[in-house]
Amino acid sequence: MRETLEEWIGRDTLQLVTENVSAGFWIVSSGISAGLIILSGIAGQILSTFGVNGDHVVQPLKLGPAQVQTLLLWGLAAVVGYWLLSQLLGLLLSILGRVLWGLKEGLGEGEDTCSASGESDPHDLVYLPAELKVLDVPDHFRLQRVDRYLPGNASLGSRSETYLLLHRRPTAKPVIQATYLPFTAQQVVPAADHHHRYGSAAWDVRAVSIEGTVSPAEPYARVLFHLKGQDWLPGRHDLPCVSLHAFHQTRAVHGACRLQAPLGVCVVELEFPPRWFSATRPSAHSRRRAAEPARPPERAELYYSLGTVETSAECSYAGPQERPRPGAEGTKERLHYVGAVELRGTDPPRRQEVRLDDNVLIRVPDMALRPGQLFTATLILQQNFTANLLTLRIKVKKGLQVLAARPAVPEAWTAKLDKFKGSKHHTAVVTCRRLDGRQLAWRAADFPEFLYLDLAVENGTSGLASTRPVTWQVEYPGQDPEAEKDKMVWEIQVSERDVRALVPLVKEQEIVNTAPLTGIPLAVPVKLVAVEMGGAVFEVTEQMGCESANKQVLKVTDTCNSVYVGGKENRGARGARVDFWFRRLHASLLFTVWVPLLPLRIELTDTTLEQVRGWRVPGATPDSGLAEPEEAGEEAEKRARGCRLQYQRAGVRFLAHFVAHPLDGGRHLTYMPSSDWLLDVRSPVSDSILGEQTLVVSDEKVAVSELQAQLVSGLSLALSTEPRHPDVLTATCQALSALHSPKQSILVASEDDIRWVCEDMGLRDPDELRSYMERIRGSS
Structure with missing residues (x-):
C-alpha cells in the first residue's frame, strides 16, 4: 500500500499526508475534550430549556445539596483529566508516527530474510576490492572464523583473507599476490618456524x-x-x-x-x-633368577x-x-x-605352526628362503596322541627336495623315507613306527617334538619371490582308503633377494575429502618398495594384496596402486589403516582423512536484492530496448546509447567444518585446523541438498543513500601466521593513498567511464574533472 501511494503522489507528499493525519487525530481528540467541558457547564441550562427541573432529577436519587455539589465537582475533575490525557495521547501518536517513518526509511522493506539456520544476517562488508591469490600451493582453502567475517574487512582501504596451506611442495616457494589493477603486490610465504629453528629446508x-x-x-x-x-x-x-x-x-x-x-x-x-648386547645375553644364573620379576x-x-x-x-x-x-x-x-x-x-627363530589334524602340528620357517638354502620342518604331537604307527605323505613341486627324515626320539620311534619322482611333482612318504616300549616309556606329553624333516631349495629360482607349494597329509592305520583325508598346503617363498x-x-598421508561436495573423487598414488639386506631398495611391480580397514573412511583400488575417496564416505579418521601384503611380507599405512560436517553454512553478504533507482552504468544488455515507466526524454536517450540498470549484488560463501571421527566410535570430533575455523568450499556440486539459505529478490527499487571513495596509489601486503597453526596464514592488503611525486597520475577508468562520471557529477567534460582532481591534490 505504501509503495503504491508513493508511486502515485510522491515520497514527500506521502510523508506530509502522514504527518497531517497524525495532527488531525490530535486536534479531534482535543475538540472532544473541550466539548465535554463546555457541555458539563451548560447542562443545567439545557435541562431548563426542555422544561426539566433539576430538583426533579435528583429527588429520586435521594441526594442532598452537599452531595450533589460533590458529585458535580468529581465529574468536572474527571472531564478535565480526560482532556489532559487526550492531549498527551495525541502528542505521543504524532511523535510515534515520525519515529516509525524514520525507521521505515532506514531499514527499507520489512520482509522476512532470515537464514535457514536462524542466524542473523551478516553486516554489509566494506573493503578494498583487491583480488588475493595463493600461488604455487596446489591445495589450499580460504578460512573464515566461526564468528563470521574478520574485523579487517570493515574498511574501504584494506582487505584481509585467511588461508590454510596444505601439502606444500618441498621445492616450491608459495606466494600471496594482491591485485587491484593497475597495481600488484606479492610476498613470499615464510617457512614454518621449526624449519628455521632446525636450519633445514621445508622437507x-x-x-x-x-x-x-x-x-x-x-x-x-x-x-x-x-x-x-x-x-x-x-x-x-x-x-x-x-x-x-x-x-x-x-x-x-x-x-x-x-x-x-x-x-x-x-x-x-x-x-x-x-x-650393546652384553647386558641382554643369558648368564649361568638365569635359571636361578627365573622366579624374579622380569626386567624390561x-x-x-x-x-x-x-x-x-x-x-x-x-x-x-x-x-x-x-x-x-x-x-x-x-x-x-x-x-x-x-x-x-x-x-x-x-x-628369536622366525617360524610358524600349522595344524595338520587334531593330533599333529607342523612347524615351518616364516621367511623367504634363498636358492640352495637348507631348512627343517618339525612335526609336533598333541598330548592325546596314542597311535603306534603314523604315515606322512609329502608332495612337493619341482624345485624342492626332501633330503631326510629323523625321529626326535630315536629310542622310541623309527622313520623310513621313500621317494617317488613324477613329471611335475615329487612325492615323499615317511613311515613312523613305534619301537618296543621296553626300551623307553615314551609319551607325547613328555616329547612334543616328534619328527624332523630336512628339505632343500634347488638353485635356478629367479625374480623377487616365487612359491613352492608343499602338500602335507597324515594317515593312520585302519583308516578307510576311500575316506577323505585332511590335507594342508603350505607355500614356501623362494627369492634370490x-x-x-x-x-x-x-606423496601425502593427509586427505581432505571434498568429494561429497564436488562429486570429484580424490586419489593418492601408492608405490610399494622392498628393502633388502644391505639397504638396497627396489619397487615391487608384481601383483600384491591390499585392504582398507574402514571402507566408510577410505578405499583402496583393486590393483593396490592408489587409495581414494569417492564421495560416498560418511566419516573421517586420524590413523585410518590400509594394509598391503606380498607373499609373506606385510605392511600398513596410516592416513588422516577429513570430511565436511553437513549441513553447509551458506553466507550471503545481503539476503535481499533490489534494483537501484536512478543508477545506470555503461554497457548494453539484451533487454536494453525496455524502458522504465518513468523514463522519458534524456533518460530514454541515455538508455538507448547503451546504459543498463545497476543491480544490487551479494557475495556468497559455502562454509563447512572438516572433521575426523574417533576410530573407537566415540563422539569427540577433531577439527581441521581447529573448531574456530570454517573452510570455504569452492564450487560445491552435488545431487543432494547440502545446506540452505533464503535469498529474497524484490522488484522494489531502492535509492543510494551514501557513496564512499578510496584513493589508491599503490598496494602493500602483510602476512602473518597463527602461533598454534603454522599452516594458517592471514594476508592483509592495504591501499596506499599517498602521492610521492609531482603530477603523479592515478588511473581512474577508460575515457567512456570518465564521460559517464562527468555526467553523474554534473561536469561539462573530462577536462573539468581533471581540474577538479588537481584542486583536490593541491588541497591535500
Whole structure:
C-alpha cells in the first residue's frame, strides 16, 4: 500500500499526508475534550430549556445539596483529566508516527530474510576490492572464523583473507599476490618456524623402521627415509642428507644417507657394537633368577636429523660411527624421533605352526628362503596322541627336495623315507613306527617334538619371490582308503633377494575429502618398495594384496596402486589403516582423512536484492530496448546509447567444518585446523541438498543513500601466521593513498567511464574533472 501511494503522489507528499493525519487525530481528540467541558457547564441550562427541573432529577436519587455539589465537582475533575490525557495521547501518536517513518526509511522493506539456520544476517562488508591469490600451493582453502567475517574487512582501504596451506611442495616457494589493477603486490610465504629453528629446508620426510628387534647374530638396525610431497626427476643431486642416530645408555652410533631420485628414498643401516648386547645375553644364573620379576628389555632409541643441501659433509662417511652420547642441550632440539628397537641376546627363530589334524602340528620357517638354502620342518604331537604307527605323505613341486627324515626320539620311534619322482611333482612318504616300549616309556606329553624333516631349495629360482607349494597329509592305520583325508598346503617363498620388509610410499598421508561436495573423487598414488639386506631398495611391480580397514573412511583400488575417496564416505579418521601384503611380507599405512560436517553454512553478504533507482552504468544488455515507466526524454536517450540498470549484488560463501571421527566410535570430533575455523568450499556440486539459505529478490527499487571513495596509489601486503597453526596464514592488503611525486597520475577508468562520471557529477567534460582532481591534490 505504501509503495503504491508513493508511486502515485510522491515520497514527500506521502510523508506530509502522514504527518497531517497524525495532527488531525490530535486536534479531534482535543475538540472532544473541550466539548465535554463546555457541555458539563451548560447542562443545567439545557435541562431548563426542555422544561426539566433539576430538583426533579435528583429527588429520586435521594441526594442532598452537599452531595450533589460533590458529585458535580468529581465529574468536572474527571472531564478535565480526560482532556489532559487526550492531549498527551495525541502528542505521543504524532511523535510515534515520525519515529516509525524514520525507521521505515532506514531499514527499507520489512520482509522476512532470515537464514535457514536462524542466524542473523551478516553486516554489509566494506573493503578494498583487491583480488588475493595463493600461488604455487596446489591445495589450499580460504578460512573464515566461526564468528563470521574478520574485523579487517570493515574498511574501504584494506582487505584481509585467511588461508590454510596444505601439502606444500618441498621445492616450491608459495606466494600471496594482491591485485587491484593497475597495481600488484606479492610476498613470499615464510617457512614454518621449526624449519628455521632446525636450519633445514621445508622437507617433509617420513621415517620407517624396518626391524623391531636386533640381536648379535644380525646386529643391524635399518631405517628407510622417504621424501614426500612430489615426484623427483631422475639424476637429481640436490636432495637433502639424512643422518640416523642410535642412542643406548651413554653411547651413540651414527650413520647417514642422501635421498635419491626418482623415488626420493634412502636407507641407513646401522651396526650396533657387540657390547650393546652384553647386558641382554643369558648368564649361568638365569635359571636361578627365573622366579624374579622380569626386567624390561634393553632398548636403543633412534632419531634422525636433516641436513641442508649445501652441507654435504654429513653424508661423506659411508659406515656407521660410534661416539659418546652428546648432551641434551642443543642436540635433541633438532632431532626427530623414529622409534625404539629392542636389543636381544639371542636371535628369536622366525617360524610358524600349522595344524595338520587334531593330533599333529607342523612347524615351518616364516621367511623367504634363498636358492640352495637348507631348512627343517618339525612335526609336533598333541598330548592325546596314542597311535603306534603314523604315515606322512609329502608332495612337493619341482624345485624342492626332501633330503631326510629323523625321529626326535630315536629310542622310541623309527622313520623310513621313500621317494617317488613324477613329471611335475615329487612325492615323499615317511613311515613312523613305534619301537618296543621296553626300551623307553615314551609319551607325547613328555616329547612334543616328534619328527624332523630336512628339505632343500634347488638353485635356478629367479625374480623377487616365487612359491613352492608343499602338500602335507597324515594317515593312520585302519583308516578307510576311500575316506577323505585332511590335507594342508603350505607355500614356501623362494627369492634370490634377501628381502626384509615392504614399505608403501605415498606423496601425502593427509586427505581432505571434498568429494561429497564436488562429486570429484580424490586419489593418492601408492608405490610399494622392498628393502633388502644391505639397504638396497627396489619397487615391487608384481601383483600384491591390499585392504582398507574402514571402507566408510577410505578405499583402496583393486590393483593396490592408489587409495581414494569417492564421495560416498560418511566419516573421517586420524590413523585410518590400509594394509598391503606380498607373499609373506606385510605392511600398513596410516592416513588422516577429513570430511565436511553437513549441513553447509551458506553466507550471503545481503539476503535481499533490489534494483537501484536512478543508477545506470555503461554497457548494453539484451533487454536494453525496455524502458522504465518513468523514463522519458534524456533518460530514454541515455538508455538507448547503451546504459543498463545497476543491480544490487551479494557475495556468497559455502562454509563447512572438516572433521575426523574417533576410530573407537566415540563422539569427540577433531577439527581441521581447529573448531574456530570454517573452510570455504569452492564450487560445491552435488545431487543432494547440502545446506540452505533464503535469498529474497524484490522488484522494489531502492535509492543510494551514501557513496564512499578510496584513493589508491599503490598496494602493500602483510602476512602473518597463527602461533598454534603454522599452516594458517592471514594476508592483509592495504591501499596506499599517498602521492610521492609531482603530477603523479592515478588511473581512474577508460575515457567512456570518465564521460559517464562527468555526467553523474554534473561536469561539462573530462577536462573539468581533471581540474577538479588537481584542486583536490593541491588541497591535500
